Amino acid sequence: MIDYLYDAYVIFWIFVLYSFIGWLIEVMASLINKRKFVNRGFLIGPIVPIWGIGGVIITVLLRNCDIFGTIIMSAILGTCLEYIVNFFMERMFKARWWDYSHLPFNLNGRIWIGSFILFGLLGFLVAHVLSPIFVDIIGGFNKKLVIFVGIIVCFLVVIDCVLSFTIIKNLKLSLDGVCKDNTVEISKMVMNKVSEKSKSFKRILQAFPNAIFYERFKKNKTE
Numbered sequence: 081m082i083d084y085l086y087d088a089y090v091i092f093w094i095f096v097l098y099s100f101i102g103w104l105i106e107v108m109a110s111l112i113n114k115r116k117f118v119n120r121g122f123l124i125g126p127i128v129p130i131w132g133i134g135g136v137i138i139t140v141l142l143r144n145c146d147i148f149g150t151i152i153m154s155a156i157l158g159t160c161l162e163y164i165v166n167f168f169m170e171r172m173f174k175a176r177w178w179d180y181s182h183l184p185f186n187l188n189g190r191i192w193i194g195s196f197i198l199f200g201l202l203g204f205l206v207a208h209v210l211s212p213i214f215v216d217i218i219g220g221f222n223k224k225l226v227i228f229v230g231i232i233v234c235f236l237v238v239i240d241c242v243l244s245f246t247i248i249k250n251l252k253l254s255l256d257g258v259c260k261d262n263t264v265e266i267s268k269m270v271m272n273k274v275s276e277k278s279k280s281f282k283r284i285l286q287a288f289p290n291a292i293f294y295e296r297f298k299k300n301k302t303e
Contacts, residue, residue: 095132102131139211154203166190176292
């Protein structure tokens, strides 16, 4: 691996690449399970940032670890990241976007043993196979060109984030407006009704079909 790793532009492109790969993985999983295309993730564009963040963390921190250490640390870092993102997204939007409560060996429904194993295996692939290739490819391009294109992509991602978060907030407001009961989870029937109002709402609800929206958090809800 060449010595471009700590350049900010290389880190950014690694983030973009893994965000896109994560989006592809989730879309393919949806195609296999539901036999239809679903634009996965919070953002409108074909990226899922949590995958990109995980890819960057593993690339930077674990590139010099041995195979066993990489697998264990990737599993730990991946599940910690998933738990933190789940927790803060729930607090921000009053919604549980994914829930593993029905699966064995889960922790508060936010992470489970299957994810732990998957993150470990993917971490090995990232640190020892894909990232060295990606870093060499990125470093081989003209630096000014890569930075220029990166600035454009970064600008588009920021716009996407602003638009997507606005859509999610408006979705939650619409759900709150339809459902007046402040003590129960918003029902699937209500979500289906709201999805008819906007294609953007429908996309979010299709991307997270098992999302649980709340009017408010119960004080005794498990953290």
